[in-house]
Amino acid sequence: MRIRIIISTSCAVLAAVGVAVTTAAAAPAAATSAAAARPGAAAAGAGTRGAATSHAATSQAAAAPGYRMACPPARPGQARCYAMWAPQTPVNRAIAAGRTGSAATPAGWGAKDIEAAYKLPVARNPHQTVAVVDAYSTPHLASYLATYRKEYGLPPCTAASGCFREVNEQGTASLPPSGEGTGWDLETTLDVDMASAACPECRILVIEASSQNLTDLATAENTAARLGANAISNSYGAREDGYAMTLAGAYNHPGHAIVVSSGDSGFTSASFPANLDTVTAVGGTELARAKNTRGWAEQVWNAGGGAGGSGCSAYVPKPRWQHDPHCSMRTIADVSAVAWNIPIYDAFYGGWGLVGGTSAASPLIAGVYALAGNAAKTAAGFEYSHAGSLFDITAGNNDLFAGTGAQCGGDYLCVAKKGYDAPTGLGTPNGTGAF
Numbered sequence: 001m002r003i004r005i006i007i008s009t010s011c012a013v014l015a016a017v018g019v020a021v022t023t024a025a026a027a028p029a030a031a032t033s034a035a036a037a038r039p040g041a042a043a044a045g046a047g048t049r050g051a052a053t054s055h056a057a058t059s060q061a062a063a064a065p066g067y068r069m070a071c072p073p074a075r076p077g078q079a080r081c082y083a084m085w086a087p088q089t090p091v092n093r094a095i096a097a098g099r100t101g102s103a104a105t106p107a108g109w110g111a112k113d114i115e116a117a118y119k120l121p122v123a124r125n126p127h128q129t130v131a132v133v134d135a136y137s138t139p140h141l142a143s144y145l146a147t148y149r150k151e152y153g154l155p156p157c158t159a160a161s162g163c164f165r166e167v168n169e170q171g172t173a174s175l176p177p178s179g180e181g182t183g184w185d186l187e188t189t190l191d192v193d194m195a196s197a198a199c200p201e202c203r204i205l206v207i208e209a210s211s212q213n214l215t216d217l218a219t220a221e222n223t224a225a226r227l228g229a230n231a232i233s234n235s236y237g238a239r240e241d242g243y244a245m246t247l248a249g250a251y252n253h254p255g256h257a258i259v260v261s262s263g264d265s266g267f268t269s270a271s272f273p274a275n276l277d278t279v280t281a282v283g284g285t286e287l288a289r290a291k292n293t294r295g296w297a298e299q300v301w302n303a304g305g306g307a308g309g310s311g312c313s314a315y316v317p318k319p320r321w322q323h324d325p326h327c328s329m330r331t332i333a334d335v336s337a338v339a340w341n342i343p344i345y346d347a348f349y350g351g352w353g354l355v356g357g358t359s360a361a362s363p364l365i366a367g368v369y370a371l372a373g374n375a376a377k378t379a380a381g382f383e384y385s386h387a388g389s390l391f392d393i394t395a396g397n398n399d400l401f402a403g404t405g406a407q408c409g410g411d412y413l414c415v416a417k418k419g420y421d422a423p424t425g426l427g428t429p430n431g432t433g434a435f
Contacts, residue, residue, distance in 0.1 A: 044398055061192060066302040066397055071183035071294035077243065078212045080234040082261045083359035091350035106352040107285055110151035111197035115320050117287055117296045118429040125201035126373035130366050131229030132191035133220045135212040136179025140159025141166060141188060147345040148193045155198045166206040169220040171227055176210045180348050189346045190355050191235055191363040196427040205229050214238060218250035225253040230375040233366035234260045235359035237271035244272040245315050252278040257375040259366040261358035262333040263309025266400035267407050267414035270311035274332050278380050281332040282365045283424050284308030284339025284358040300396030300416050300423045301339040306400035308339055308358050310414060310422035321381030324420055328400035331391065335383050335390065336424040337361035372432035383426050389433030393424040
């Protein structure tokens, strides 16, 4: 089989895929970070309206323009957060002016929409803990989380009640330097919101690494497992290489579900640590309401200059539970979840905004693992024997160059197909049966 791939990537990856290659120019430089375009701080009281309102969320096609990468490109030996961001300026102005109703209602898919789209039994209390691993500290994180949960009618989750805990990479209360303006603060805010949406009754443990260095993040990962997190989300990555692979052991903790974003650069080189066979690699989708039995339509996320990551590892052998034919090594992703048009609240960036990226999908799936309550008994690859409990995504592609799937010759490595495909894996949650 010969597939014409228009991408700059490593010869090792292409050899693993086993295809003939035509190399083209690299993709345009990444968008400037969210921090570079931060609006004025939110007006006092913005986003702290009363009871949750009805959220007639717009479809992904109506998402606000102007998305930017939250985090700038990382240096060697560091990870980049996988999130994009756009402000909801009209909404924040309406809230600041004391208006109510639709003008002051955040756009996008809120917690109740996610619950409905994935048929999640969120009333269940599984007595589980979801950990999110991120870099730097996020001042006022508990307050931002409280605003999100109140907006969407979720129960409070506070430090005083024991539901919310924030520690450094060693597991102690002395937090690392502030990450405000780095983009990692937006990332952390998104992570706790998505974990909340998937499992409102779960405890949330935030592990904040001293920096975005892969070594610090690996230390934080080990701490999350040591402190007893049932599911651990990692919404970041770096290009796989020999150095990154020396840290693979930090993401191997039997009895803990370790979940990792697949990346936001479409079909390309595999991302570490999503490439590991000890984790669940999570791709991204776009949701829209539909007049069908499910009530929702879903396709591969490819919008706003980003797309859910997929790739073929050059370092990790094919796991025994993966059987796709055109990648002789580990294929990314395993499953997927919504990664576009997600509202979050962060006052440092002006209040309510919309985010995109597989950074949303990873903590959501970690929350689903916790909601299922089976993390201690499942291992990576569990979904492959429970694909019947997933919504198979058969539309869209993650070809960032042409948007047609030509980048992989129309193959399942970048185009959604019936059954397994790399951009969305086996599909998205249909309840908790696959987790």
